[in-house]
Amino acid sequence: MDFRTACIVLVSVVALTCAEPVKYMDCGSSVGKVSNVDIKPCPKQPCQLHKGQSYNVNVTFNSAVESQTSKAIVHGIVAGIPLPFPIPIDDGCLSGIACPIQKERSYNYVNDLPVKTAYPCIMLVVQWELKDDTGKDLFCIEFPVQIVS
Template identity: 70%
Template sequence: MAFRDVCILLMLLLALTYGEHVKFLDCGSSVGKVALVDIHPCPKQPCQLQKGHSYAVNVTFTSGVASQTSKAVVHGVIAGVPIPFPIPVEDGCKCGISCPIQKQTSYNYVNQLPVKTEYPKIKLVVEWELRDDSGKDLFCIKFPVQIVS
């Protein structure tokens, strides 16, 4: 097993073991269905994200389509305006998902949500999409967070 595979497996196990189920809104999962969203650490909601820290995000979903690839797109929505929120790995196939994605199969997508020190202290909504080959959402979720010092 390659080092990268071991790291992904450990991240997945950590997220599954210590993650907190987060209330989320489905914002248009057109070709998939979300079962659970876990964020670690997030002991209460809205999740308080401390500047300079990174948070494990685990989304358990079932794909309704086959897809060779997947790409994550994340935004912070402030006053209704989506602002790109960079994540370390956009390729969902490197985030706990074995590609190609199979129809009617359940997956655990695991990624990191880094909170930069220069971000302002603010309440916002995170919108996280994972798109298939044709740009349709395998999942689209929204969940509230608060950035704190």
Template identity: 70%
Template structure:
């Protein structure tokens, strides 16, 4: 079994087992409904993200549409300005979701949020979207974080 397959199978289970529920704001989920957001590790809020580490983000959501694909788009919102935040895998179908996505099904989307060492120490809001075939948000969430050394 390839490493990528092991990660796809085990990462959602590990994320659920050790994750912390995070308060989030729905920022316009057009064709889905967010049930739960977990981040590991995040023992207190806002989540303190340490430079050079990576964090598991798990979003449980209900899809209101069918979709062949899904694509994640992540921004850090700093002083009201969205700045692209690169993630390792943009394809939601490689992040715990079995595609095609079925209408009225519940999914656990799991991805990594890497924090580069060159990021400045600051407080910001992470905006995470998962878009369907029609570029509509299956989910859109915002949650506060603080980048620390």
């Protein structure tokens, strides 16, 4: 294989494995501003979440406040009703953020979203909040997903 062919194959593989930024809606980020949301793997939107698998969620945000701690709260919204969506680590300081959080700095919050086999196959909206030590939202985002077998 010549060099040009190898480069074309490499670029094609990288393009297929990179997820496009997820379309999200801000739902009340009162003390922060989200600039990007990525979910991997999520090759198309709404993201199809397969039962029994885990998905990597990466939220890039800028904090407008200082905070010693941060806590994530995740809900699945079904027919307008928020249902708890447990995640393995709810402490944002253990999820890619070096605490204490500083004012006017950018952070990458990274966590896993496990999809239990017991979940029904359904379309829903995931609401993901990261709260500061006063209970205000460093970020609050919503994005549609579809749970599939």
